[in-house]
């Protein structure tokens with residue numbers, strides 16, 4: 001398939017892995033922002049192809065994982081109302097709130113439906129005028145234009161029984177929060193290609209300059225990620241800190257301006273709480289005053305509750321790249337995809353789910369890299385035999401998954 005198979009090609013992957021090894025002379029710590037990239041890295045063993053000098057740190061780019069627990073509780077409260085149809089993407093249904101998740105509400109008789117687009121929810125609202133239809137509008141800049149379009153359509157069609165429960169987060173403020181933290185270890189970023197497809201990448205220039213970090217806009221296939229890593233490492237080795245675009249088949253500097261227009265018309269930038277991380281100034285989107293009638297929080301007048309995360313869950317540290325999933329003492333025991341304690345074990349973009357799915361309960365040999373980055377006793381590179389076998393399996397495993 002064009003634009004898929006060629007980016008899972010074993011030879012191309014090996015070439016980029018070799019290029020990374022050839023250009024690397026000292027330790028570098030890179031963060032991939034997006035949970036989709038994390039899944040590719042873990043699934044294809046990309047981290048195991050890299051020289052030990054390169055440490056990949058998984059970032060907070062899983063929108064499901066960073067949706068505040070208080071908002072999950074509000075979703076649960078709304079979904080339990082008898083005159084409500086609550087619509088959501090599938091990932092959100094099993095994310096634990098403080099007491100229960102949306103799937104539990106559904107099992108208890110709540111009308112909770114999985115949809116594939118916010119426009120499906122608008123259609124449901126027009127077909128069920130006696131019901132309140134609420135869409136759980138979660139995501140990064142990638143999903144915001146579609147949610148803006150849904151509100152716009154509902155207004156245009158005078159559909160007054162539709163509203164959205166909003167938890168949108170923005171990538172650049174999260175990068176700044178990571179870089180300005182005293183415990184920051186990240187020296188370079190792989191920016192999320194799909195976010196930049198919408199937003200372009202001009203926003204990243206001032207960040208790269210201010211913090212002197214390379215930022216490489218990167219795609220999601222194994223060859224994309226290895227190419228992005230190569231570009232990022234090359235910049236670090238050469239002392240450069242620029243914004244580069246690896247994902248040129250999708251991303252333009254200016255992004256999708258029509259999508260941005262819809263987004264800005266419906267949403268304004270607000271302070272946002274990130275689950276497990278805390279408040280980040282100007283890192284979220286909220287509906288503008290003009291669309292207040294479509295704001296589910298206002299429509300249902302829900303009280304604010306401050307809720308604590310389960311004390312065992314270290315998802316905040318995982319989302320900031322300070323710990324890896326295998327460092328969590330309850331990973332794979334008290335926390336599994338079937339019985340998740342935290343959101344990163346639920347979402348298809350969550351780091352804990354990725355490790356559980358592709359690495360089981362094996363403790364990752366590279367987990368210690370974060371703590372031991374200056375250790376001189378490590379071997380330089382993985383054996384070529386192991387690298388080859390990983391990538392020979394790429395097409396096979398994809399085909400098996402259908």
Ligand code: SF4
Nearest residue numbers: 313314328335342352
């Ligand atoms: S394994 Fe479970 S409990 Fe541990 S950090 Fe991940 S989601 Fe939280």
